[in-house]
Amino acid sequence: MSIVHESALGHVTGQARYTDDLPDAPGTLGAWPVQATHAHARLLRLDTSKARVASGVVHVLTAADIPGRNQTGPIIADEPLLPTDEISHYGQAVAWVLAETEQQARAAAAMVVAEYEALPACLTITAAEAADSFHLKPSLIERGDPTTAMAAAPHRLAGTLDIGGQDHFYLETHCSRTEWDGDGQLVIHSSTQHPSETQHIVAQVLGLASHQVTCKCLRMGGGFGGKETQANAFAAICALGTLLTGRPVKLKLHRTLDMQLTGKRHPFLARWQAGFDAEGRIQAADIDLIADAGWSVDLSPPVLMRAMVHVDNAYFLPNVRVRGRMAKTHLPSNTAFRGFGGPQGMIVGEEIVAAIATHLGLKPELVRERNFYRGANDAPENQTHYGQAVIDNHLPDLWAQLKAKSTFDERQQAVTRFNAQSRRRKRGIAITPVKFGISFNKTIYNQAGALIHVYHDGSVQLNHGGTEMGQGLHSKMLVVASRCLGLPISRFRVMTTSTDKVPNTSATAASSGSDLNGQAVADACNTLISRMKPIAAAALNCETSALEFAEGCCRVAAEPDRAIPFTELVHRAYDSRISLSATGYYRTPEIHWDPVTLHGRPFYYFAYGAAVSEVEVDGDTGIHHLLRVDLLHDVGNSLIETIDRGQIEGGFVQGMGWLTSEELVTNAQGRLLTDAPSTYKIPSLGEIPHDFRVALYRRKAPFTTDTIFGSKGVGEPPFMLALSVREALRAAVAAFAQDGHDEPVKLDAPATPEAIWRAVHKVLPARTQI
């Protein structure tokens, strides 16, 4: 059996524990928020007196209770934990009731009287733009002379694209619990992707030093970026409760609360103009991106930056101007979500290419190929608009492989034949590329630590700074440690992620979890190896350089029978007073970024992929079916193939949800109407084609960056493979048009049945009934 997720057995038997599953310590309090009923208002009065005397109530937390800083903003200090005077989004927690039970807290929350003075609210990007409501300053990345090149281009097109947001819909909603350990240490268990930040923010709110706070994360039931910063406030509420009452506090958000209170994928508004030649080669692009940041900054600057450096997707844009702004709206503050702005940038690039193809009557895949980055690493047409070479560009080869393997050309002809026969249903097929930069855009986050303890009996505890949310990071770290120390995985135990084991960690995010932590684990292993080798060399009477750790032994590489079992070596090392505990550390080399010119090498390497999707659209209803998917993705030398395939399949489907069925609808008061799975529809089994083919790309050219065992990050890149579904839908919609139709097909994102129905109606010749 191939290696599976280290917790798989726990998952299927229900034995795997999540934060919510820990036993409640005696006296644990429940919490419930008092929610604002305006999107933007002045908080005039907050009367908690009735709630305070309600049954079971122990305390009502308000801003006045905060002994430290009333602040949870991760980048900019613009995010009060509890509002003092201004309400910034509908449903915002203005106070939290703590009671003996959650039900009692909930009942009492309804007794808190809040008075507001309503203020004008910005609920859309366009409203924010009209009101000139933005966070921070605009950003600009430029290359060449886009103005002149645009004017000189033989063809020009312009368009706008509204890009919808997306709820993370991790199956496990946010959960935190806090207690004193009885000796002055505050212990937090949190479903957080960033335990160090949760620790620091809680310390800041409570006015404690960070060493008084320990944050642990057992595992999460999904994160997808939604627990990168969003867990901090809930942990801080629990911790504040524990500080004030001395009692443990637990908070597990109900699904609707989770959807109402937390930030989502940023909606974007894109305006673009492109100049191109008769062959479809882009000569100039001018792209204006506005991200809906919500009420506070949160992680919006790096999200916007990643969008700005991914508008090119896989295409060389010789003259380009990308402007980026962050709309300040009165909505929950939007945050990290798988792809982190990349999808919102890349969808614009694909929109432009698709429009060019329709305009020129060319096949979209041909226009894509003609615009690919090309040449050697340092070739002029292989340089991104932010100054980084598209290193190890495997895409042309990968693309050709997928086209052949998926029999794209034959199937496209079959689609054309089908469409000629079918009036009300049309099919579409599309192939799209993915090029995605790997590393945190912010250079300083690209560091990681590990801590390994070897015990007398030869068993090993493995600690690293990353968190497990289903992506299989712990499993991959076991593989790394196992390969380094030459021990079977059964000898290791991955410990709960905890800030008292590995401090000052970065979030587990940006597809970099195994890259960063894997190198740190390897570093710790290498330290142990270098300490133990002299002992082994003495025992085996050889040079240390002749030794290797393999198959549970330390042995002479050239003579595998000259070996000392690992456990015996551990005994000897201990007897020789050699430390059997080591830390490991890693910082990604070679990356740099100039925040003023917005140029540099932000990414250590790129991940590549391509996807073919084939769909069938019913023009009467706009309902579509995905008939077949072919994915080919580059994970380097996979650490665990089953896990990487799972990331590819799951990422694609999540991307498909973003682009098709997942629609966030807010009413005129700013209240989210789609705040439950009855109204917010993530893909279910029924949307998944039975013909779903996934392959890992075997690269031909050597890889020039030194990653852990030659592997590549895989968390985010496959998400954007779903752009092929959108382009296939566009092709199917276009098939409803009559010949000679050269208006680009306008398709909303998400392309819900209604959106597709509208798009079909737009391309139908006037007064034609299908």
Add this chain to the structure above:
Amino acid sequence: MDAYSTFCLNGTTHDLSDRDDPRESLLRWLKRHRLTGTKEGCGDGDCGACTVAEVVREGASTRLHAVNSCLLPMGQVIGRSFVTVEALATKDEVHPVQRAMVRCAGSQCGYCTPGFVMSLFVGFHEDTLGDHCIDGNLCRCTGYTAIRQAMAEVAAVPASERASALPRFIDQDPGFTPRSAPTFLTPVTVAEALANKTAHPDFVWITGATDTGVALSRGHPVAPGFIALDRIDELQEVHRRDSSWRIGAAATLSRLEEKLGNSLPVITQVLPWFAARQVKNRATLGGNIGSASPIGDLLPCLLTLDAVIELAGPNGRRPVAASDYFLDYRKTARHNDELVTAVTFDVPPGRQAFYKVAKRQTDDISIVAAAFLVDTDPTGVIRFARLAYGGVAAIPKRARDTEAFLLGRRLDPDTVSEAVALLANEFTPLSDHRASKEYRMALVGNLFRQFVEAA
């Protein structure tokens, strides 16, 4: 503190006492009792993470039903038997379903996994494996292909291994009689139910709890007390006499699917899209009629069948035509002290079909639902036509003018075009978070056209 009743969990009998709120969901009860394998993903019965198996004895045989424990009030759990994920593996061996999920990498974050395992467990032992057995389980990580693979692997397990994989306790009959909690009454006859209602006019009926259960799960008290109709044998009966059907109001939709087979397309076509398995194992036709939502998918079907809804009240029973039953938004001809006992109808001649459009085609609430029934003479002249829609008015509604127009005509393109134009005047859809009124309006005509062209 007296134990008022008992229920059976994983082969062990548990007492329920006055301290146990009968409105509390089984899921919450499990958590309080440290059985944490069953997960809460939504608390609305929409994600399946809390799926458990109910053990149902039908005569000598034992059946397993997958149900959402988040929607099941403890008042309805009493006297019944359930299996949770903790009971599937023995000390030495995991269940074949668990083994397949591990082997195929069917779990990533693992939070939805116990729910999938339980749905597959039921499908495995009931021999109903297939997409419909897990389409009520949401997974946000895997993209489902690995889970589908696990299902294929487990489907290949020889039948001889199936019986041995069934936990032994399942065949033991705990043999207890339920007693009602004071605020959660469990009558066993219609007469008793009506007497309960007379004694407690402010108590409300509850049957499958797939609608009320959502409100309870969200912490809304709903009513001071409940009268559960799911233990009344008469209401469970589904039978056909010649061309007449009588469907007990408390028969679950899963039971309807089994009983009706393919005999009534207008209903059997809706059931796969009505809801997921866990919901259909609890939801009832009577419940759909009782909540009278304009988007209750079975209601347009009843209108096209010209069904009769039978009500029972303190003054006896009375039939109400389905077309007279829906008065206004969630207002019906049923009086507060009446309950729905059955639906009767004759199998009509002609061609019938059901259509549903939703944002997501599986397990979603309709944007528009439509049920059509058209009968023509041998020359193609329409003898009668019934066209009923959900989602386009405050109530489920028939298109009376269009029906009248179609009588005596043939379904040629001109007639269809005129019918489509007429349909546009018969409904008053609204725009909401599911769809715009323009789209709904277009669907009204387009779905009818699809029906005509499918002939």
